[in-house]
Amino acid sequence: MTRPVQNCALLLASLVLAGCANQSYVALLENDDGTTGKVQITTPYGSTLLNAPRQATRIDGPSGETYIATPEKLDKDFGVAMKAGPAKPVTYLLYFDLGGSTLTPESEAEVAKILDAIGTRSVPDVSVIGHTDTVGDDGANEALALERARFVTGLIAAGNKIDPAKIVVESHGKRNLLVPTPDNTEEVRNRRVEVTIR
Amino acid sequence: MKKYKRYVLQIALWLGLVVTAHPVLAQDAVIGYVKTAQDDANLVVDGKAVKAQPGMPVQVGYVLKTGKPGSLGVTFRDNTMVSIGPDTEMVVDEYLFAPAKGELKLAATLVKGTLQYISGVIAKLKPEAVTVKTPVGIIGVRGTRYVAMVEEVQP
Numbered sequence: 266m267t268r269p270v271q272n273c274a275l276l277l278a279s280l281v282l283a284g285c286a287n288q289s290y291v292a293l294l295e296n297d298d299g300t301t302g303k304v305q306i307t308t309p310y311g312s313t314l315l316n317a318p319r320q321a322t323r324i325d326g327p328s329g330e331t332y333i334a335t336p337e338k339l340d341k342d343f344g345v346a347m348k349a350g351p352a353k354p355v356t357y358l359l360y361f362d363l364g365g366s367t368l369t370p371e372s373e374a375e376v377a378k379i380l381d382a383i384g385t386r387s388v389p390d391v392s393v394i395g396h397t398d399t400v401g402d403d404g405a406n407e408a409l410a411l412e413r414a415r416f417v418t419g420l421i422a423a424g425n426k427i428d429p430a431k432i433v434v435e436s437h438g439k440r441n442l443l444v445p446t447p448d449n450t451e452e453v454r455n456r457r458v459e460v461t462i463r
Numbered sequence: 464m465k466k467y468k469r470y471v472l473q474i475a476l477w478l479g480l481v482v483t484a485h486p487v488l489a490q491d492a493v494i495g496y497v498k499t500a501q502d503d504a505n506l507v508v509d510g511k512a513v514k515a516q517p518g519m520p521v522q523v524g525y526v527l528k529t530g531k532p533g534s535l536g537v538t539f540r541d542n543t544m545v546s547i548g549p550d551t552e553m554v555v556d557e558y559l560f561a562p563a564k565g566e567l568k569l570a571a572t573l574v575k576g577t578l579q580y581i582s583g584v585i586a587k588l589k590p591e592a593v594t595v596k597t598p599v600g601i602i603g604v605r606g607t608r609y610v611a612m613v614e615e616v617q618p
Contacts, residue, residue: 288612
């Protein structure tokens with residue numbers, strides 16, 4: 266076979282495969298921020314990397330062969346699964362004055378927005394993670410971060426928008442800094458509680 | 464405002480006490496919640512199918528299973544979202560989410576059907592810790608949204 270004929274045969278074969286109604290395949294999609302990640306598919310035949318929007322590969326056939334799936338095909342195969350996708354989680358950061366559980370005035374005003382966001386979801390669950398800056402020892406910061414998380418949890422529970430059993434409360438102490446600093450450094454951006462609404 | 468704050472602190476304290484008094488509250492084992500469920504949508508727990516409803520907790524070992532028509536969507540604690548279409552079966556094999564301890568793992572099996580996967584914090588912190596097995600191959604991810612379709616393998 267000459268090269269063009271060979272290529273043509275390959276192209277035809279992949280078109281037939283792509284058009285085949287029943288097959289096992291994976292297609293990479295754009296994230297909703299417009300970026301695209303990567304997917305690695307490993308089968309007994311080898312490994313295939315997908316890194317372009319709508320790039321697809323069969324997982325029950327030879328490795329290394331990819332094609333671009335049409336939006337129509339993806340919609341036909343995955344429309345129902347996509348429509349069942351849950352609402353995207355949202356995260357709020359609340360900041361505190363030094364050494365206690367007093368919210369900064371700006372963050373105090375944010376609480377109402379958090380309650381509104383919880384209220385827009387039919388079956389919300391929430392995680393509340395407390396953090397400190399690096400002033401003080403580990404033990405004290407572990408306790409302080411938990412105190413902050415519980416304080417915010419109390420505010421959320423008082424809003425009556427969510428079953429308190431669906432709030433997970435955690436302390437990360439000073440182990441998870443938003444802004445890296447040396448030890449014993451005051452930093453308001455690290456004195457925070459992260460509230461994630463799912 | 465002062466009074467309000469005291470009231471809030473009391474609630475917080477009460478919540479704290481409740482959590483402390485019941486350390487084995489099911490919450491430890493809850494790894495996600497059903498967020499959407501349409502038509503024939505089920506959670507299979509210890510071999511028994513329970514009709515899935517939004518708000519139901521999901522634990523390791525649960526099987527997400529739909530008939531035709533049917534669909535089901537779950538959000539996990541690390542913000543990973545999976546949603547499945549009709550005639551689909553997906554097993555949640557392993558799940559660990561304790562970033563402070565470096566314990567991160569998400570392993571699932573798509574036995575058959577259609578899946579949309581949107582990655583969460585686990586894939587961001589430790590991409591190699593996320594795998595979806597299928598009867599014909601393994602799907603690994605890096606901060607990604609993808610779809611997968613698996614034809615039922617006839618025994």
